[in-house]
Amino acid sequence: MGEMLLFDGLRQDVPLVVMRPSIITSTYKEPFPGWIEGVKTIDSFIATYGRGRTATFLGDPSKILDLFPVDMVVNAMVVAIVIHLDKPYPRTVVYHVGSSKSNPLEISIFVSYICDYFAKHPLINVQGNPSEQPINLRC
Template sequence: DKISDVKARYSGKVLEKKLVDLGIREANNYGWSDTYTFTKWLGEQLLMKALAGRSLTIVRPSIIESALEEPSPGWIEGVKVADAIILAYAREKVSLFPGKRSGIIDVIPVDLVANSIILSLAEAICESGQRRIYQCCSGSSNPISLGKFIDYLMTEAKSNYAAYDQLFYRRPTKPFIAVNRKLFDVVVGGMRVPLSIAGKALRLAGQNRELKVLKNLDTTRSLATIFGFYTAPDYIFRNDSLMALASRMGELDRVLFPVDARQIDWPLYLCKIHLGGLNRYALKERKLYSLRATQTRKKAA
């Protein structure tokens, strides 16, 4: 009914924004950070109801990022959760973000998630009629704080930025600072008011260009709205059930389909494997497309 009401009153881009705002309010009303987590929970409830008394296995991964080993170290399909913020920082659009440096940011390589699905599927086929939930995560067995996560990436970016030519166009000059949400809102809100006034003054003077600083602030606020919950965690996910599942499997299965997050060397994974994969796989097509578009424009000219 609420969706129908919004659709009846708005259209176009305004409708899209109003629906997003409605979704976030509804999710928050039921205790969820955003529509993504809310609809995941709704999906689980529907499955549990529809498959009552029948086999059901749910695998819950945390923040999925690039592969640790397979199909190749660093493999990733595109810009994921943490990568949107890394990319915005690399493009010098974001340097301040809401976050809890002492909080555990739960990241898991995609191949460990795939292996978890395979092991849980094998169990479900052999032992049907049960309900199982497995959490594929790193927070309880191999935790890394948001502060360490940022520090590792910033150190690598400043000392070795040239190795990631599609990610960093130049050496980063600003630090990436995580502050509590209230301070973030005060700083960003306080900066935006005079910048917005300056932008309007420029437009009245006949200059249509948008202030870069104002545009970057809006990018920061948008990313903070989407991902701010994940950078200020007050929870720790546990993978005890998943590790118990792995222990029930044969030795060969454990070797072929590893799921243990303790094998992750965080400095190596974040600084070399993940940044390298992000540069090689996630951004490659974007650069090629840009090059082809430039060549097409030159030919047309």
């Protein structure tokens, strides 16, 4: 809705750059690998599996997930700002930020990463015990 308001003239003479990232995940590097503020999008599924509360990922195992780390989204935003900073005329530019073309990740591979990670690093529950994950996560 915000984009529609801006596209329909609310922005007046201000240049507009819109970033549309794919599925945003935890960080790749900054401020440290794996950091995320809150649990949103795909991270909620990962956390639910890590707590032993789900054993199924609904989806075709051969399909591609377009996951993109939040720090790389921020880097793309900074680059877009620099590129469009000195443009003398108001214009609208839309960027779709993703990685599936250059770095495809099949759902089956994603699921195996989750299973492997939590087998080695189980979450600790409130009683101080490791959470039990299902033996195999199924698609």
